[in-house]
Amino acid sequence: MVGKKRTLKKHDKRVVVVGGGTGSSVILRGLKLFTENITAIVTVADDGGGSGVLREDLGMLPPGDIRSCILALADDEGIMQQLLNYRFEEGMLKGQSFGNLFLAAMNGISGNFMEAVKNASDVMAIKGTVLPISLDQITLRATFQNGETVNGESIIPARAIERKTKIKEVSIDPADAKPLPEAIDAIMDAQAIIIGPGSLYTSIIPNLLVEGMKEALLKTKAKRFYISNIMTQPGETEGYDVWDHVQAIAAHMKCDSQEIFDYIVINRGKELGESLEKYQQGGAARVRFLEERFAGMSYELIKDDFSEIKSQYIRHNAYKVAEAILEKV
Known part of the structure; x- marks a missing residue:
C-alpha cells in the first residue's frame, strides 16, 4: 500500500x-x-442488534450503519475508531457499541437525527458527508416464495433459512x-x-x-x-x-x-x-x-x-x- x-x-x-x-x-x-x-447515503431500515435496541427504546433512527460510514471516512482511524467500535461485553449494555451510544447522545442534544449525524461527522473530521436516506422510521417487509410475509430487517434472512424458502x-x-x-x-x-x-x-x-x-x-x-x-x-x-x-x-x-x-x-x-x-x-x-x-x-x-x-x-x-x-x- x-x-x-x-x-x-x-x-x-x-x-x-x-x-x-x-x-x-x-x-x-x-x-x-x-x-x-464523497457522500455516503445510508439505509435506515435496520432494526436488529444494538441499533434496534436504541431505535425501540429512544425512538431514534438506527445508528449502526451511519456509525460505520462515519468511521470509514474519518481522517484518523486510530484510537477514536477503536473507541467508537468498542462493544460492551457484559451488563445491561452487553452487545451495544460505544459508537451507537455516542450517536444516541448526539441525537439527544441535537435538533434532529440529521443534525446529530453532522455533529458526529464534525467531531470525527470525516472526509466527505454521511446522510441517512430518510428521516422517516422505515420498516422493511419481505415476501417469500412460499407466500409468507415478515416485517423487520433483522429477521428476514433467518426466517428464509428457517422456512427453507427464498x-x-x-x-x-x-x-x-x-x-x-x-x-x-x-x-x-x-x-x-x-x-x-x-x-x-x-x-x-x-x-x-x-x-x-x-x-x-x-x-x-x-x-x-x-x-x-x-x-x-x-x-x-x-x-x-x-x-x-x-x-x-x-x-x-x-x-x-x-x-x-x-x-x-x-x-x-x-x-x-x-x-x-x-x-x-x-x-x-x-x-x-x-x-x-x-x-x-x-x-x-x-x-x-x-x-x-x-x-x-x-x-x-x-x-x-x-x-x-x-x-x-
Missing part, C-alpha cells in the same frame, strides 16, 4: 455511495484516498417514505454514483425504494456503477450470480437494468483458500459470473481481481475498486 500511495492520483470527483453496513464502509475507505468529495420481493413501510433532500441533491450533482456492495435485499434495495430515488437515478448525469458482491449471503442470495443481483435491483425499481447502471464491477479473482471454505461451511459461495447472461447489454463490465482477505474475512480491495471506478469518471 505504501508504494501505491506514492503514485496516488488525487482529484476532486464528486462521488455518491448508496448502501449501508460493511460493504459501503469498505468502499468508502478506498475512495477517501483519492477524493474528499425472498421474492421486499418493500418498505411507509411506502411513500420521503428521502432526505440533501441525498437527492447529491445524486443529481454527482459525477459517479456507486451502488453496493452489500446485503442485496436488506441494505441495497431498501434505499432504492424510497420515494424519488428511482427518478433521481434515472435523471442524473453521473456515471452509475453497481459493485457486485464477492460472496452470496445465506437467507438472501443463495445461488445468485452477478446477473441475478442486477436484475433483482431492476425488478424492484420497475425498470430495465440498463437504465440504471452504466458499469458493473465484477470480481474475477483468485481462489480464496481456507477463507472460502469457512464461508461455504456457513452456507455462502462465490458469486458466479456468467458472461453469456450479459450478452448484448449496454453497460460496461469492469472485471478484475478485486478481492482480498483480512482477518479471515473476504472483502473487496477498496483501493483497487476505487481506482478502477474513478478511471471511468
Whole structure:
C-alpha cells in the first residue's frame, strides 16, 4: 500500500455511495484516498442488534450503519475508531457499541437525527458527508416464495433459512417514505454514483425504494456503477450470480437494468483458500459470473481481481475498486 500511495492520483470527483453496513464502509475507505468529495447515503431500515435496541427504546433512527460510514471516512482511524467500535461485553449494555451510544447522545442534544449525524461527522473530521436516506422510521417487509410475509430487517434472512424458502420481493413501510433532500441533491450533482456492495435485499434495495430515488437515478448525469458482491449471503442470495443481483435491483425499481447502471464491477479473482471454505461451511459461495447472461447489454463490465482477505474475512480491495471506478469518471 505504501508504494501505491506514492503514485496516488488525487482529484476532486464528486462521488455518491448508496448502501449501508460493511460493504459501503469498505468502499468508502478506498475512495477517501483519492477524493474528499464523497457522500455516503445510508439505509435506515435496520432494526436488529444494538441499533434496534436504541431505535425501540429512544425512538431514534438506527445508528449502526451511519456509525460505520462515519468511521470509514474519518481522517484518523486510530484510537477514536477503536473507541467508537468498542462493544460492551457484559451488563445491561452487553452487545451495544460505544459508537451507537455516542450517536444516541448526539441525537439527544441535537435538533434532529440529521443534525446529530453532522455533529458526529464534525467531531470525527470525516472526509466527505454521511446522510441517512430518510428521516422517516422505515420498516422493511419481505415476501417469500412460499407466500409468507415478515416485517423487520433483522429477521428476514433467518426466517428464509428457517422456512427453507427464498425472498421474492421486499418493500418498505411507509411506502411513500420521503428521502432526505440533501441525498437527492447529491445524486443529481454527482459525477459517479456507486451502488453496493452489500446485503442485496436488506441494505441495497431498501434505499432504492424510497420515494424519488428511482427518478433521481434515472435523471442524473453521473456515471452509475453497481459493485457486485464477492460472496452470496445465506437467507438472501443463495445461488445468485452477478446477473441475478442486477436484475433483482431492476425488478424492484420497475425498470430495465440498463437504465440504471452504466458499469458493473465484477470480481474475477483468485481462489480464496481456507477463507472460502469457512464461508461455504456457513452456507455462502462465490458469486458466479456468467458472461453469456450479459450478452448484448449496454453497460460496461469492469472485471478484475478485486478481492482480498483480512482477518479471515473476504472483502473487496477498496483501493483497487476505487481506482478502477474513478478511471471511468
